[in-house]
Amino acid sequence: MVSEKEAFVAAAVVVFALISQAEGIIGGREVVPHSRPYMASIQIPGETMKHECGGFVIADQWVMTAVHCMPTGPNGRKVVLGVHSLSEPEDTKQTFDISELHNHPDFNPSNYDNDIALIKLDRPFNSSEAVKTVEYLRAGGTNPDKGAEVETAGWGSIDNLGFRPDKLKEVVIGVVSSLRCKRSDYFGRKFTVNMICAQKVCNDPCDQPYNVEDSCDGDSGGPLLYNGIAVGITSNGGKKCGQIKKPGIYTVISHYTEWIDNTMGQQTAESDEST
Known part of the structure; x- marks a missing residue:
């Protein structure tokens, strides 16, 4: 018979294991040191x-x-x-x-x-x-469209328990259609023309305990990059990270x-x- 204390310890170990498997942001990996010097x-x-x-x-x-x-x-x-x-x-x-x-x-x-x-x-x-x-996109430049691969980086939470990494993480994600992000089951009227939303939904199991890769709490203010140029600023994607219908939101710099x-x-x- 497993005692209540033993069950609690076992549950804590499982949670810790899940956290330890996450490699940064929500998904992603540790960057090569100082490879993002900006x-x-x-x-x-x-x-x-x-x-x-x-x-x-x-x-x-x-x-x-x-x-x-x-x-x-x-x-x-x-x-x-x-x-x-x-x-x-x-x-x-x-x-x-x-x-x-x-x-x-x-x-x-x-x-x-x-x-x-x-x-x-x-x-x-x-x-x-x-x-x-780092170069940033100016007025007249081309912002990434739906499906384009973009990158972001930060020292933000790697899960919704608030666990923060010590070393800089990066993740490659994809731009989500503005029409989708304007839907009522996504962000509705809160989503404006000054915003890009992006995330990566893993078709196969991701290398961590989430099926979405995303920016999270503490990544705010960091850059969204497209072909090495900063096109967005990490802003807000909702109270929880890694939710399919709450992609990360990024401010469009060129505006x-x-x-x-x-x-x-x-x-x-x-x-x-x-x-």
Whole structure:
């Protein structure tokens, strides 16, 4: 006869085994260290600095992320570049204060429309093999269509229990039709023209305990890449990750070219005037 305590321990072991099989994000795998040198970890202070959101470097002093990562301001957060392992010491890491945070003025917290923000670091980064910018799609460029393979990366949860990886993960997913994501059983009216949705539904068993590969909590603010160019920002896909009818949602970067140019250009001009 199995005791209640033994049953509980056995169940815990099963849960741990399922978590351990997951390789990152929801599905995916660990990246080759520093093979995505544009990735940024936005960290919140406490007893130790803790990863909260992602971001990506687009200029020598600028990081792009999502508004919902810092809706009320930086509040002591720091940006760390050159990261692979969040916990291990790495000579490649560069840590920055947030000099300025520019959240898009039309961000809608009810559906995360216009979920794009720009961070100005307190100083330019030192370019290296571990820290570089990534190109982002501008107005007039071609966004990926239904079925196109896209990539995303982050240090976000690898399951709905909130288990976070220590090392950067990546996943290849596919763009889902906008018409499908507008359906009432998906996102309905919350899904706007400023959004792309994407996920990978595994026809065969995936290499982890889910049948969907997806971004998740903590990946927010990271890039969605198409042919090596950032086309989206990880935004929101629902309360749970890896659900077939709740693909990850990504903000379409090319819709904000004028705002990006005005924000970065204005700040650069002001800096030049003050010197």
